[in-house]
Amino acid sequence: MSRALREALVGWRRAPLLGALGIATIAFSLFSVGLFGLVATNIRRALVEVEERVEIRAFVRDSADDALVMADASSLQRLPEVATVTYVSPREALDRARSELGEFRDVFDAAVLPASLEIRLREGRRDVASVEKVAAAVREAPSIEEVRYGEEWVRKLARIRSVAAVTGLALGLAFALAAAIIVSATIRMAVLARAKEIQIMRLVGATDGFVRLPFLVDGTLKGLAGGLLALVLTWAAHGLVSRYVVRTTFFPVSTAALGVLAGAVLGLLASALSVGRQLRRVGADRRRWQ
Structure with a gap:
């Protein structure tokens, strides 16, 4: 050598x-x-x-009590695709809206926003099929009135x-x-x-x-x-x-x-x-x- x-x-x-x-x-x-x-x-x-921003937002029924909401949140947290489930109170939702949309702050002064659950998915589980599966499970929760996750945006991504x-x-x-x-x-x-x-x-x-x-x-x-x-x-x-x-x-x-x-x-x-x-x-x- x-x-x-x-x-x-x-x-x-x-x-x-x-x-x-x-x-x-x-x-x-x-x-x-x-x-x-x-x-x-x-x-x-x-x-x-960009994928890290994929989340499912579930709006809580006005008639749902806290115990039922927490029970549904705990049930969703156990799904294998779900990383975190965060409860957002009406007050927190209003504060966020005022902070993120400062130019419309006056519009929110007398507004009342619904409580919601923010559901983030695990890394590697943010594909269309996983998002739709979790969204379907969220819709079945008794305390949830409406589910939004930007279906078209997720498909384009x-x-x-x-x-x-x-x-x-x-x-x-x-x-x-x-x-x-x-x-x-x-x-x-x-x-x-x-x-x-x-x-x-x-x-x-x-x-x-x-x-x-x-x-x-x-x-x-x-x-x-x-x-x-x-x-x-x-x-x-x-x-x-x-x-x-x-x-x-x-x-x-x-x-x-x-x-x-x-x-x-x-x-x-x-x-x-x-x-x-x-x-x-x-x-x-x-x-x-x-």
């Missing part, structure tokens, strides 16, 4: 421009994937924040989430494939630049493994360096957008590390394929000479 690392570094000193070009190409290829991932991450975060997931997957695969092709072509150029060296090594009896290892190390190091550079560029883009456009969320540490590791693996695989192809070509040429 030390020999392979030494030969990879020697190769970089012999052709520094080619090595730098390879790292830069890998970095910008992964940078494009990173930018897309950053956009997808923030879209997903925005959708989660579900459609947006589905479209975003499918589009994100398709575009993510397309960006990843494009990056893989570009990285493979870049590594292939580095291998072709040393084609005569490979041929000479095989002629003097070097095994395929002996010839292949330095190229695998070289590709892995280039992929690792390119991945780190792409991460720095993505972080810089995130900082600029957060400062001048809109605040964004960066990848978790585990995701960022996985991206750098992906660069190293991509460089390794591209090197393995490229040097393997060159070795097969050298072997075919030797058979023809014999």
Whole structure:
């Protein structure tokens, strides 16, 4: 391994421009994937924040006593889809209306608003089917007069989430494939630049493994360096957008590390394929000479 690392570094000193070009190409290829991932991450975060606002509001009958309302609230709280059930008294409802609709404060001075139950759903249980199931259960409660949850809005949110997931997957695969092709072509150029060296090594009896290892190390190091550079560029883009456009969320540490590791693996695989192809070509040429 030390020999392979030494030969990879020697190769970089012999052709520094080619090595730098390879790292830069890998970095910008992964940078494009990173930018897309950053956009997808923030879209997903925005959708989660919107989903957190999904709630069911059940208005209590004027004739319902407190014991019956609390019994219904306790029963609804036991539903697996429900996270919290909060009782809002008429006074609290009026205070909220005055606070949230300050320009209409005078309208509420003599108003009387009904008591209600605010029902929030658990994470992962905010889909259309779960909301409708809970809403149906709420309607059956004896103390409840009316149920509202923005049915059309919930359906539109579900459609947006589905479209975003499918589009994100398709575009993510397309960006990843494009990056893989570009990285493979870049590594292939580095291998072709040393084609005569490979041929000479095989002629003097070097095994395929002996010839292949330095190229695998070289590709892995280039992929690792390119991945780190792409991460720095993505972080810089995130900082600029957060400062001048809109605040964004960066990848978790585990995701960022996985991206750098992906660069190293991509460089390794591209090197393995490229040097393997060159070795097969050298072997075919030797058979023809014999």
